[in-house]
Amino acid sequence: MSVGVKGWVVAFGLIGAAVWSAPSPAASLLEKQFYMTGPRYDSYLPQCDAALGTIASRFAEKEGRFWSSALQILDFANVRETALRPWADQTIPRRFCSAQAKVSDGQWHDVHYVIAEDTGLIGMSWGVEWCVRGLDRNWAYNPGCKMARP
Numbered sequence: 001m002s003v004g005v006k007g008w009v010v011a012f013g014l015i016g017a018a019v020w021s022a023p024s025p026a027a028s029l030l031e032k033q034f035y036m037t038g039p040r041y042d043s044y045l046p047q048c049d050a051a052l053g054t055i056a057s058r059f060a061e062k063e064g065r066f067w068s069s070a071l072q073i074l075d076f077a078n079v080r081e082t083a084l085r086p087w088a089d090q091t092i093p094r095r096f097c098s099a100q101a102k103v104s105d106g107q108w109h110d111v112h113y114v115i116a117e118d119t120g121l122i123g124m125s126w127g128v129e130w131c132v133r134g135l136d137r138n139w140a141y142n143p144g145c146k147m148a149r150p
Contacts, residue, residue, distance in 0.1 A: 041092065041093050041117055041118070042093075042117070043085070043093040043117065044117070045084075045093055045094075045095045045115050045116075045117055045126060046095075046115060046126060047081075047095075048079050048080065048081050048095065048097035048099070048115070049076075049079050050115070051097070051113060051115050051128040051130075052076050052079070052099070054128050055073065055101075055111065055113060055128060055130045056072070056073040056076075056101075058130070059071075059072070059073050059130075059132060059135075060072045060073070063135075066137075066138075067137055070104065071103055071104050071105060071135070072103070072104045073101045073102070073103055073104075073111075073132075074102045074103065074104055075101070075102040076099045076100065076101055076102075076111070077099065077100045077101075077102070077108075078098075078099055078100045079097065079098075079099040080097065080098055080099070081095060081096070081097050082096045082097060082098050082112075082149065082150060083095075083096040083150040084096070086150040092116050092117055092118065092119065093116065093117040094114050094115065094116045094117075094150075095114065095115045095116075096112075096113075096114050096149060096150045097112075097113050097114070097115065098110065098111065098112050098113075098149075099111045099113075101132060103132070103135070107134075109132050109133050109134050109135060110132075110133040110134075110145065111130060111131070111132050111133070112130070112131050112133070112141075112145045112148040112149050113128055113129060113130035113131070113148060114128065114129050114130075114148065115127075115128050116128075116129070129148065130148065131145035131147075131148035132145075133145045
């Protein structure tokens with residue numbers, strides 16, 4: 001490379017660094033009105049028993065696929081809501097629930113789960129996150145499924 005080309009490369013590099021390091025301007029009034037409106041939650045959440053089929057099928061799939069286990073949830077009992085929107089009003093609406101699940105190992109296990117608005121497939125419907133106490137093998141909600149409760 002010639003000296004003249006190197007000089008231009010350095011000059012453009014310095015100009016680029018100066019432009020990109022400048023602070024970004026805040027959103028304009030127009031952008032705030034049309035593009036940054038924020039989430040719109042309706043708080044239409046199904047009751048606790050609506051998620052039980054999803055939990056049972058995903059539990060069986062998880063056990064078979066990742067843990068080479070044939071465990072399945074056979075039945076649910078004592079289904080109850082533990083909290084509804086326990087945090088600030090502007091957060092995602094959530095319904096926290098608990099139940100007892102009879103698993104194919106012959107034991108009853110506590111199940112803690114949350115039904116949340118717009119957390120389903122591509123945010124189009126409600127979604128569910130759950131934990132079966134004693135069978136949280138990857139410790140995602142440890143200790144004792146505490147992180148799946150409000």
